[in-house]
Amino acid sequence: MNKERKSTSLLGPYRVLDLTDEKGLMCTKMLADLGADVIKIEPPGGDPVRKAGPFYKDIPRSEGSLQWLFFNTGKRSITLDIETTDGKRLFKELVKSADFLVECFPPGYMEQLGLGYPVLSALNPRLVMTSITPFGQNGPYSDYKGSDIVGVAMGGLMYVCGDEDRPPVRPGGEQGHCQAGIQAAMASMIAHHYREQTGEGQHVDVSMQEAVMLTMDTGQQSWDLEGTILKRVGGFRDFGDRRLPILYACKDGHVACVATARMGWDALRRWMADKGMAGDLMEDRWGPENLFAANSGEQLNQEKLDHIDAFVRPFFATFTKNDLYEQAQARRIVLCPCSTPRDLLESPQLAARRYFVEVEHPEWGASLTYPGAPYKLSEAPWRIWNRAPFIGEHNWEIYEEELGVSGAQIAELKRKKVI
Amino acid sequence: MGKRALDGIRILDFFWGAAGPVATRHLADHGAQVIRVESNYKPDWLRNVPPFKDGLPGIDRSGYYANFNSSKLNITLNLHLPKGVAVARRLVAISDVVCESFTPRAMKKWDLTYEDLKAVKPDIIMISMPQQGKTGPHAEFLGYGNNLQALCGINHMTGWPDREPVGTGVAYTDFSGPYFAGTVILAALDFRRRTGKGQQIDLSQLEAGVHCIGTAVLDCAANGREQARMGNRDPRAAPHGAYRCRGDDRWCVIAVFTDRDWQGFCKAIGHPTWTGDEKFSTQHARKRNEDELDRLVERWTVERTAEEVMGLMQANGVAAGVVQNARDTHGDPHLKHRHHYWFLDHPEMGKCAYDGHSFRLSRTPADLRPAPCLGEHNEYVYTHLLGMSDGEFAELVAEGVFQ
Numbered sequence: 001m002n003k004e005r006k007s008t009s010l011l012g013p014y015r016v017l018d019l020t021d022e023k024g025l026m027c028t029k030m031l032a033d034l035g036a037d038v039i040k041i042e043p044p045g046g047d048p049v050r051k052a053g054p055f056y057k058d059i060p061r062s063e064g065s066l067q068w069l070f071f072n073t074g075k076r077s078i079t080l081d082i083e084t085t086d087g088k089r090l091f092k093e094l095v096k097s098a099d100f101l102v103e104c105f106p107p108g109y110m111e112q113l114g115l116g117y118p119v120l121s122a123l124n125p126r127l128v129m130t131s132i133t134p135f136g137q138n139g140p141y142s143d144y145k146g147s148d149i150v151g152v153a154m155g156g157l158m159y160v161c162g163d164e165d166r167p168p169v170r171p172g173g174e175q176g177h178c179q180a181g182i183q184a185a186m187a188s189m190i191a192h193h194y195r196e197q198t199g200e201g202q203h204v205d206v207s208m209q210e211a212v213m214l215t216m217d218t219g220q221q222s223w224d225l226e227g228t229i230l231k232r233v234g235g236f237r238d239f240g241d242r243r244l245p246i247l248y249a250c251k252d253g254h255v256a257c258v259a260t261a262r263m264g265w266d267a268l269r270r271w272m273a274d275k276g277m278a279g280d281l282m283e284d285r286w287g288p289e290n291l292f293a294a295n296s297g298e299q300l301n302q303e304k305l306d307h308i309d310a311f312v313r314p315f316f317a318t319f320t321k322n323d324l325y326e327q328a329q330a331r332r333i334v335l336c337p338c339s340t341p342r343d344l345l346e347s348p349q350l351a352a353r354r355y356f357v358e359v360e361h362p363e364w365g366a367s368l369t370y371p372g373a374p375y376k377l378s379e380a381p382w383r384i385w386n387r388a389p390f391i392g393e394h395n396w397e398i399y400e401e402e403l404g405v406s407g408a409q410i411a412e413l414k415r416k417k418v419i
Numbered sequence: 420m421g422k423r424a425l426d427g428i429r430i431l432d433f434f435w436g437a438a439g440p441v442a443t444r445h446l447a448d449h450g451a452q453v454i455r456v457e458s459n460y461k462p463d464w465l466r467n468v469p470p471f472k473d474g475l476p477g478i479d480r481s482g483y484y485a486n487f488n489s490s491k492l493n494i495t496l497n498l499h500l501p502k503g504v505a506v507a508r509r510l511v512a513i514s515d516v517v518c519e520s521f522t523p524r525a526m527k528k529w530d531l532t533y534e535d536l537k538a539v540k541p542d543i544i545m546i547s548m549p550q551q552g553k554t555g556p557h558a559e560f561l562g563y564g565n566n567l568q569a570l571c572g573i574n575h576m577t578g579w580p581d582r583e584p585v586g587t588g589v590a591y592t593d594f595s596g597p598y599f600a601g602t603v604i605l606a607a608l609d610f611r612r613r614t615g616k617g618q619q620i621d622l623s624q625l626e627a628g629v630h631c632i633g634t635a636v637l638d639c640a641a642n643g644r645e646q647a648r649m650g651n652r653d654p655r656a657a658p659h660g661a662y663r664c665r666g667d668d669r670w671c672v673i674a675v676f677t678d679r680d681w682q683g684f685c686k687a688i689g690h691p692t693w694t695g696d697e698k699f700s701t702q703h704a705r706k707r708n709e710d711e712l713d714r715l716v717e718r719w720t721v722e723r724t725a726e727e728v729m730g731l732m733q734a735n736g737v738a739a740g741v742v743q744n745a746r747d748t749h750g751d752p753h754l755k756h757r758h759h760y761w762f763l764d765h766p767e768m769g770k771c772a773y774d775g776h777s778f779r780l781s782r783t784p785a786d787l788r789p790a791p792c793l794g795e796h797n798e799y800v801y802t803h804l805l806g807m808s809d810g811e812f813a814e815l816v817a818e819g820v821f822q
Contacts, residue, residue: 010609034603034606054634054638054642056641057641057642066637066641067634070634136757139756142753145733149651149660149740150674150739150740151740153672153740153742155743156743156748157589158672159744160588161577161585161587163578163585167663167670169577169661170672172632172646172648172649173573173634175587179594183598183777184778187778187780189601189602189606190424191424192605193605193609202781204778204780205778206777207777209753210754210757210759214776214777217588217590217593218483219744220486221482221486221771221772222745223745224745224772225472226474229746230744233588234583237565237590240469240470241469246569249583254575254584256574258565258566263561329560335566337569337570338569338570339572339575340572341572341639342639342645343572344629344639349625350555350626352554353554368640369641370637371633373626374599374626374630375622375627376552377607377620378618379610
């Protein structure tokens with residue numbers, strides 16, 4: 001274990017045992033990239049996520065799954081079948097010196113193996129065990145089978161996502177899984193703080209459904225306080241009594257803009273007028289002093305929004321994304337492009353921030369560009385400490401060097417498919 | 420009331436809007452003392468955004484504000500007065516973490532830069548959550564959660580292949596950045612405990628947001644491919660989508676990944692003849708004939724309520740779920756069992772619903788208190804926590820320092 005990492009990173013001294021699937025990968029990635037020693041425990045033969053495409057150069061390989069690569073930076077890997085007697089014994093050895101265990105098995109699975117929280121905390125009272133499931137450890141749906149789309153559906157996010165005249169659509173990029181993971185990271189750290197103050201670990205029960213619910217924005221209060229159900233409105237934002245246009249097509253893609261934001265409205269209409277495209281919007285009644293009631297909850301009504309939109313839309317369509325972005329922002333208009341992945345990779349802002357990092361993959365004789373630090377820290381580095389591990393890449397380091405399992409025993413365990 | 424996980428942590432919170440407050444409310448709900456600083460001349464703009472209690476606007480009636488500010492203390496402070504800045508520095512001196520979202524100009528003018536704060540408290544942890552970071556050519560660019568998600572690349576990947584991109588319908592990055600913030604604040608506190616060192620944290624909401632589509636970025640970097648919108652499809656599953664059910668705008672999602680799932684699915688729908696067709700006999704075949712498959716599935720679901728569909732699928736081991744709206748989630752029996760919603764009594768709004776959390780800590784559960792009214796805790800914070808005498812407090816009130 002890299003000494004520099006242990007002593008200089010925010011979470012260097014801590015060890016995490018990682019039994020996650022897609023619901024928890026982001027959680028353990030966040031901890032690993034903050035410096036924690038995360039040990040991914042894979043079934044012999046490799047974690048199922050390694051089978052998920054897309055692959056590096058589109059060649060299906062267990063070390064080439066891009067999802068695997070992205071989410072397992074900074075980690076080590078051992079293989080272990082925790083359903084076997086020997087496996088359980090080795091697992092318990094590891095638990096004794098672990099600070100965190102993060103797992104995503106269905107409720108009851110770990111208990112059934114004799115590895116539930118009560119057993120593990122008896123071995124290690126300091127242990128923080130985080131269990132991430134589709135619906136939580138208890139309740140009428142706790143045995144329900146989950147997946148990303150089920151999470152975003154039952155969690156209320158999907159209902160407001162998509163075009164009015166089409167079915168609700170799930171957000172791209174598996175946001176149900178993402179939310180479960182990022183919230184589990186924070187939850188684990190809350191438990192960690194308490195553990196460091198008191199020596200007491202605890203069980204952290206994370207529900208993907210409820211994680212998604214926390215993205216509903218004003219959805220649940222609109223129902224609770226006003227009896228309104230917010231709907232999906234495509235490239236708009238629903239506020240119950242009116243919908244705000246947000247997305248606009250332009251020459252080479254799309255932009256997102258709050259055209260009637262108080263800050264930029266006057267500048268926008270003047271800009272449109274300069275190009276002869278403002279219609280009647282330069283008239284006094286469309287001026288900011290008349291359009292926005294001073295500092296109150298009164299908002300533009302739908303009729304006014306639609307009228308303005310009829311001029312703004314064709315205006316934006318005359319620009320390319322990047323031109324529109326730079327020129328709008330120079331006028332303090334709240335606009336940004338709808339980035340594609342390539343836009344992000346080519347972003348001058350992200351380049352200036354040195355956001356993307358090159359990670360070496362010596363096995364391919366290449367390096368690959370990864371998203372970098374989600375936070376810049378003044379006193380401690382955030383780094384991708386190493387590329388995602390190969391299957392069982394650290395079996396030797398952990399089993400032999402650390403646990404003192406002999407070479408012969410390791411061979412035997414391999415033969416029995418425990419490792 | 421039992422122990423709380425974050426007892427003893429004090430956070431001086433200048434965050435406003437959604438993203439920052441969402442982070443600090445999670446910490447406040449678990450016992451951190453979070454002091455939100457606003458002012459009468461510039462209250463948090465969220466206080467003026469609906470939904471309002473009974474639809475009536477008011478500075479202490481916004482559900483938008485309330486839900487993101489549970490369990491916090493609230494003070495008003497006039498930073499335009501030198502005495503106001505002096506009070507801010509006194510608050511920094513007794514705090515562990517300062518959350519700020521000032522413009523660079525304001526920070527310099529008020530001597531509240533990280534260097535200034537370190538002079539007051541050398542181990543202070545200071546965090547900001549600017550849209551795109553504190554540095555770079557676009558650092559001063561304007562944005563809201565609604566359009567920042569587009570900048571992060573989420574919109575491009577959301578929607579239908581034959582249609583334009585759509586947003587998620589919510590200000591999505593307001594609900595991703597905060598969890599990076601909460602995590603790193605607690606990690607920084609741990610680092611401080613071990614080393615005595617504070618930290619300045621610059622959390623760009625854009626940079627955190629890109630992590631939410633990390634695999635797609637890698638796909639472009641490695642393979643030059645820009646992942647396109649897939650609607651509700653998934654390359655590894657069929658059927659996979661939202662299927663219309665009986666009633667107005669009622670849908671159930673179904674996700675069949677493996678042959679085993681498929682067998683459960685066929686059993687759930689009563690083994691109609693079409694399921695035996697070669698066209699659907701393997702996952703490969705199902706993907707090839709997915710359009711037809713989806714039509715056949717929907718012919719079955721449309722006769723049933725979404726709840727029935729979910730129940731039948733789940734009973735046969737198939738992942739399925741109702742596409743719930745807010746009325747559904749409020750009536751959801753599972754969420755009731757989980758006690759997801761907290762109904763808290765607010766001085767102005769009365770009893771209303773707050774979101775709980777996605778997680779339950781077994782030993783130190785959360786304890787939510789209602790969101791604060793503007794300036795509600797001035798006296799408590801200034802006289803009790805800061806130790807001002809009644810006289811000093813009254814004097815500063817008269818001078819407008821607590822406006």
